[in-house]
Amino acid sequence: MRTGHIAVAFLFSCLLLTQRASAQLAVDSSTILEDIRSWMEYLTTDRLRGRVEGSPQNQEVTRAIADYFSSLGLKPYLDSGLLHTFYRDNTDTSISTSNVIGWLPGSEKPEEFIVLSAHFDHVQVGYYNKTDKIYNGANDNASGTSVLLAIAKQLVLTGPYKRSIVFCAFNAEEAGLIGSADFADKINPEQIVAGINLEMLGYPQYGRQAVMLTGMYNSDLYKILRKRAEAASIRFRRERGDLFERSDNYSLAKKGIPAHTIMASDDREPCYHHPCDELKRMNIPNMAALAKGIIYMMQGLLDGSETPTRIRVQ
Numbered sequence: 001m002r003t004g005h006i007a008v009a010f011l012f013s014c015l016l017l018t019q020r021a022s023a024q025l026a027v028d029s030s031t032i033l034e035d036i037r038s039w040m041e042y043l044t045t046d047r048l049r050g051r052v053e054g055s056p057q058n059q060e061v062t063r064a065i066a067d068y069f070s071s072l073g074l075k076p077y078l079d080s081g082l083l084h085t086f087y088r089d090n091t092d093t094s095i096s097t098s099n100v101i102g103w104l105p106g107s108e109k110p111e112e113f114i115v116l117s118a119h120f121d122h123v124q125v126g127y128y129n130k131t132d133k134i135y136n137g138a139n140d141n142a143s144g145t146s147v148l149l150a151i152a153k154q155l156v157l158t159g160p161y162k163r164s165i166v167f168c169a170f171n172a173e174e175a176g177l178i179g180s181a182d183f184a185d186k187i188n189p190e191q192i193v194a195g196i197n198l199e200m201l202g203y204p205q206y207g208r209q210a211v212m213l214t215g216m217y218n219s220d221l222y223k224i225l226r227k228r229a230e231a232a233s234i235r236f237r238r239e240r241g242d243l244f245e246r247s248d249n250y251s252l253a254k255k256g257i258p259a260h261t262i263m264a265s266d267d268r269e270p271c272y273h274h275p276c277d278e279l280k281r282m283n284i285p286n287m288a289a290l291a292k293g294i295i296y297m298m299q300g301l302l303d304g305s306e307t308p309t310r311i312r313v314q
Contacts, residue, residue: 026158027295033288035150040202040287043120043142044279050122050135051142053172054095061120065100065169068149072156074102077166078186086182088172097171099179104156106164113164114301115195115259116151117180117248118144119173123273138279139265140272143202145169147291154295161302163193170248180248184255194221194301194308195259197249200272201290202282205265209289210235212263215244219258220308225297232293240266250313258308264290 042048042064048057066082076082083098106112122137136142152167159165172178206212216222216239229236243266244250252259264286271277300306 039146069102077103100169108162117168118148118198119170120145139202144198162304180251189255197261232296234293
């Protein structure tokens, strides 16, 4: 290689490193950490009794997330405001429940949407443990919700991006993906470029800063995220089981949207749906590192340079 080519290559490498560093420095790591810690402490308190769908405690959390989205300046998506209310029959009663949906409009492609989601409900109070009857759901899924809310603030502060972002705090996931299914029925799926769902990020079952992407080979989203994973210090593990069909990404995937879930643990985790799923077991610094890495891996989606293939679900 001639000297001139070496100089050009060196300058190009420096430019790439500068761009990579600036993208990472734009994210406030300390704020992410404190936001996640604050939300985790709130969502996992015994007073909220697991945030089960239809309960007064679940309604309190719904309002808290809506107030937070409003404070960030997120706009309502569709015409229903930040709260998207749906109903379902439960024995002889009808339960009114709400998703919380906020929209950050894109600067150049506002009609193209990236969905970032997590569910905040958990399972009913149990009666199988004499000393602890409350299923706090710290990992499932206060963790995904806290990371979602921390990322939302960072993307508002560093945005707008070329594409629009829709932040979805889904409800009634534990009752059968009901909240996300209601959302999927109200949208135009052709406008949704990709969906990233956040689930069980608090307990690093796969190791530090290691995640699994469910349904990883069902679209090109895995390849897009993987391009930046090393620079984001994120390691991907091979997926297992039927988890692609068991979280809110699946409601969108059935509409053809390349929607997948990022997880740091799965249902083999010993406290999954047990009373021991509590805050003290969560690795909050690791959650903050994952949040920062997810933001960095999403850049190609947000700036419009990357578009995953559509999904065909039978």
